[in-house]
Amino acid sequence: MKPAVRPAGSRAGSPRPLARVLASSAIALAALFSLLAPTLQARAAEQSASIGIVKTVRGEAWVIAAGLPTAASPGARLAQGSIVRTGAAGAIGMTLKDGTILALGPESELLLDEFQFAPASGALSLTIALVRGTLEFVSGTIARLRPEAVRIQTPSATLGVRGTRFLVKVEQ
Numbered sequence: 001m002k003p004a005v006r007p008a009g010s011r012a013g014s015p016r017p018l019a020r021v022l023a024s025s026a027i028a029l030a031a032l033f034s035l036l037a038p039t040l041q042a043r044a045a046e047q048s049a050s051i052g053i054v055k056t057v058r059g060e061a062w063v064i065a066a067g068l069p070t071a072a073s074p075g076a077r078l079a080q081g082s083i084v085r086t087g088a089a090g091a092i093g094m095t096l097k098d099g100t101i102l103a104l105g106p107e108s109e110l111l112l113d114e115f116q117f118a119p120a121s122g123a124l125s126l127t128i129a130l131v132r133g134t135l136e137f138v139s140g141t142i143a144r145l146r147p148e149a150v151r152i153q154t155p156s157a158t159l160g161v162r163g164t165r166f167l168v169k170v171e172q
Helices: 018-049 141-145
Strands: 050-058 061-065 068-071 077-079 083-086 091-096 101-104 109-118 123-138 150-153 158-160 165-170
Touching: 050 061, 050 109, 083 091, 123 141
Parallel strands: 123 150
Antiparallel strands: 050 077, 050 091, 061 068, 061 083, 083 109, 091 101, 101 123, 109 123, 123 165, 150 158
């Protein structure tokens, strides 16, 4: 007696035509995508809302975004409105999307108040507020294209950027 020949992809006793296999695979993929879509959208929004990244951290340093403090680590994204703080022996280095470099020393607090970097449409603005501590500032593209659009605020003064590199210290 000759053995029965089954089509590829079928199991003994229940043949599964290729169309049904493809349809069930498409349904499974659609379900998986619907589960992953919110996570992927959140990541895309986070990356587009990012104004820069943490490059270096020494000692204790935190990034406070939406009221939630997170220990700073290299590669962490920075958002407009974030507060960056360092501890007694802490230091942190950051780079913004336009190439501006910010470095905070010990016992410092900085508010990343406003950042717009869309040179094609002319939207250029950078406002940061040093609440306390030390800040080293190295200007990026915004300061080169429109120096008047860059402001560093302190409790006693507002600095306009005309140079490319400087240090600011706010005593407590």
